[in-house]
Amino acid sequence: MRNVRIGAGAGFSGDRIEPAVDLAxxxxxxxxVFECLAERTIALAQLARLSDPAAGYDPLLERRMRxxxxxxxxxxxxxxxxxxxxxxxxxxxRTADIAAGLGLTGLKIAxxxxxxxxxxxxxxxxxxxxxxxHRLGERLVSANAYIGVAGLVxxxxxxxxxxxxxxxxxxxxxxxxxxxxxxxxxxxxxxLGRGTLVGHLLECGAQVxxxxxxxxxxxxxxxxxxxxxxxxxVAETGNATITKLPGTGGLVSRATATEQLLYExxxxxxxxxxxxxxxxxxxRLDEVGPDRVAVSGGQGHAPTGAFKVSVGYRDGWLGEGxxxxxxxxxxxxxxxxxxxxxxxxxxxxxxxxEERGALIGLDSVRPTFSRNAPGEVRMRYAARxxxxxxxxxxxxxxxxxxxxxxxxxxxxxxxxxxxxxxxxTLISREHVRPAVQLFEVADAPA
Amino acid sequence: xxxxxxxxxxxxxxGEVSNISVIAYRAEDWPLIERDVTPERVARQLALGxxxxxxxYRLPQLGALNIVLRGALKGGVTRSLxxxxxxKCLAGILLEMELxxxx
Numbered sequence: 001m002r003n004v005r006i007g008a009g010a011g012f013s014g015d016r017i018e019p020a021v022d023l024a025x026x027x028x029x030x031x032x033v034f035e036c037l038a039e040r041t042i043a044l045a046q047l048a049r050l051s052d053p054a055a056g057y058d059p060l061l062e063r064r065m066r067x068x069x070x071x072x073x074x075x076x077x078x079x080x081x082x083x084x085x086x087x088x089x090x091x092x093x094r095t096a097d098i099a100a101g102l103g104l105t106g107l108k109i110a111x112x113x114x115x116x117x118x119x120x121x122x123x124x125x126x127x128x129x130x131x132x133x134h135r136l137g138e139r140l141v142s143a144n145a146y147i148g149v150a151g152l153v154x155x156x157x158x159x160x161x162x163x164x165x166x167x168x169x170x171x172x173x174x175x176x177x178x179x180x181x182x183x184x185x186x187x188x189x190x191x192l193g194r195g196t197l198v199g200h201l202l203e204c205g206a207q208v209x210x211x212x213x214x215x216x217x218x219x220x221x222x223x224x225x226x227x228x229x230x231x232x233x234v235a236e237t238g239n240a241t242i243t244k245l246p247g248t249g250g251l252v253s254r255a256t257a258t259e260q261l262l263y264e265x266x267x268x269x270x271x272x273x274x275x276x277x278x279x280x281x282x283x284r285l286d287e288v289g290p291d292r293v294a295v296s297g298g299q300g301h302a303p304t305g306a307f308k309v310s311v312g313y314r315d316g317w318l319g320e321g322x323x324x325x326x327x328x329x330x331x332x333x334x335x336x337x338x339x340x341x342x343x344x345x346x347x348x349x350x351x352x353x354e355e356r357g358a359l360i361g362l363d364s365v366r367p368t369f370s371r372n373a374p375g376e377v378r379m380r381y382a383a384r385x386x387x388x389x390x391x392x393x394x395x396x397x398x399x400x401x402x403x404x405x406x407x408x409x410x411x412x413x414x415x416x417x418x419x420x421x422x423x424x425t426l427i428s429r430e431h432v433r434p435a436v437q438l439f440e441v442a443d444a445p446a
Numbered sequence: 447x448x449x450x451x452x453x454x455x456x457x458x459x460x461g462e463v464s465n466i467s468v469i470a471y472r473a474e475d476w477p478l479i480e481r482d483v484t485p486e487r488v489a490r491q492l493a494l495g496x497x498x499x500x501x502x503y504r505l506p507q508l509g510a511l512n513i514v515l516r517g518a519l520k521g522g523v524t525r526s527l528x529x530x531x532x533x534k535c536l537a538g539i540l541l542e543m544e545l546x547x548x549x
Contacts, residue, residue: 039461040524128461128522212456219454255454255469262467262512264458268503284507315525356527364529366539382527421525424461 004181006174006198007231009068010034011205013041013058013083017067019206019229019248024071026245027231031177032072034064034081035170035203042167043312043420045086046142056087057094065098065162073104073161080152080173084164086142088113089437092164096439099162107441110160112151114434115167117309117427118143126311126423133311133425141420142312145427148274148303151434152176158438167310169273171199174232182236192276193300194238197283200271201242201260201295205229208242208260209291210250223249232295239296241288252291261285274307274429276300306426315421316353316384319391321398322360323409326376333406334359334377337398340405341381344397351390355383379409384419391416450541453479457537464518464533466540470509479511480504482545488513491543492536513540 007029009020013036024032036058049056058064061083072079084091092111099107121143122134133140144167153176155163163176175195178184184191201208209230210221221227228248234240242252261280265271269281279299288294321341325333338357345352358364360378381398385391395414402412452475455467468483470476485500492515494500499516515536523531 215454255471258469258508258510259454259456259467261508262465262510263456264460264465265512266460266463266465266514268505268512281505282507318527354527358529360529365535380529384525384527419525422461422522
């Protein structure tokens with residue numbers, strides 16, 4: 001059997017679109033995956049859906065589908081994506097409308113549901129708080145399980161050209177087409193582990209082709225402005241080669257692949273996934289040509305039987321203000337500004353759960369003070385508050401430094417937003433029931 | 447010598463857990479990294495405090511460490527008040543670590 005060619009068309013919701021279209025047009029791809037859902041995004045999407053039942057899917061869904069569908073419909077490339085977020089069915093309907101408008105009659109679009117487990121998590125204990133989910137009461141917004149390949153594989157078996165889900169584990173979006181094409185058994189844990197490894201290397205898009213890698217003079221990346229998105233050529237054994245299109249910027253090397261291999265994992269021997277516990281501890285990465293890295297040695301073991309769940313809940317309001325100080329004694333003036341805001345906010349003590357003042361350029365990221373005073377600093381004050389009013393006060397106190405604070409502050413910015421926090425818990429797999437709904441594109445209305 | 451002279455790395459995050467890879471450019475530097483990048487030095491470099499929960503996993507065939515810092519991102523990305531709530535900048539700070547002189 002020939003290799004399966006899978007491309008990554010996005011590593012996050014805000015990712016560039018044009019490298020994905022290029023990959024679809026020139027990559028000779030069997031599958032193109034758009035991974036667009038972050039921990040926090042799904043809770044925000046759930047909030048959007050609460051106020052509008054037709055909303056709750058990825059804000060860029062429409063632009064992406066318009067750009068890529070005419071190309072993939074021609075090449076026969078199938079699309080898998082989690083752009084359904086909190087509302088895969090609405091996303092699939094919308095995509096079918098877009099396809100109809102583009103004249104792509106006959107295209108089949110599947111919505112995969114089953115990740116929403118809000119009605120089953122009341123007694124689940126949250127990792128972060130140690131309390132059962134029902135204690136959150138009215139504040140509880142969402143609970144989405146990271147589903148595995150089951151629903152996605154079913155959709156592909158039904159002949160779907162586009163598969164849209166909500167919360168699936170990121171590697172599952174890449175593993176599903178491999179399971180579908182090669183007919184891997186769901187207890188062939190070695191292959192499932194290797195397919196997961198391929199997915200993990202591709203899931204962050206350009207992070208394996210030289211994105212998020214450049215360190216000038218030490219780790220130079222050619223033409224970073226026109227970086228190409230990655231694709232994998234996967235063999236039936238699950239071993240693969242990671243590469244990118246000729247003529248695109250970026251690079252694929254042992255170093256870029258190693259950084260991505262270890263990205264956002266804990267124990268490399270136990271990468272917990274819904275369908276497999278993947279084992280990356282013996283992985284080999286070999287440069288086999290320009291921008292070509294061969295990946296082998298992935299392993300896997302039986303999954304734990306529990307699915308990870310992201311629980312979204314309302315957690316107050318964030319108020320934030322910033323102001324800059326420059327020149328002689330700038331650091332001391334910045335410090336005084338922090339002290340002034342802290343003193344002014346004393347009367348809100350009962351409403352503020354946590355607050356933090358820092359000087360950007362001095363100690364806002366770095367945990368220890370820099371020894372050399374910079375020529376300019378930006379004072380930032382942020383607080384988590386119980387109410388929107390209190391959060392607004394935090395921002396106002398920074399703004400009022402214009403006339404009542406230290407000498408020479410400039411360029412105030414302010415932010416007030418609601419916080420939707422995410423906690424994690426586990427749910428037993430019998431509560432997660434994936435289902436598929438298929439939409440076929442009819443002739444466009446005249 | 448700084449770690450940055452012989453290694454590269456990237457930070458990732460899951461909830462309150464941060465992980466930082468440290469990868470040798472050259473195989474001959476791997477023993478040095480394996481020996482000198484200890485949980486204690488990592489905790490000190492990142493000012494994590496005395497009770498820091500630091501685990502280090504080794505992948506010698508890749509010349510790479512995966513350093514896992516549990517609880518390092520207080521509140522996690524969704525509720526942290528930090529300017530860099532993902533902790534994405536931590537790899538840069540870790541690579542600034544001075545390595546003890548060769549003996």
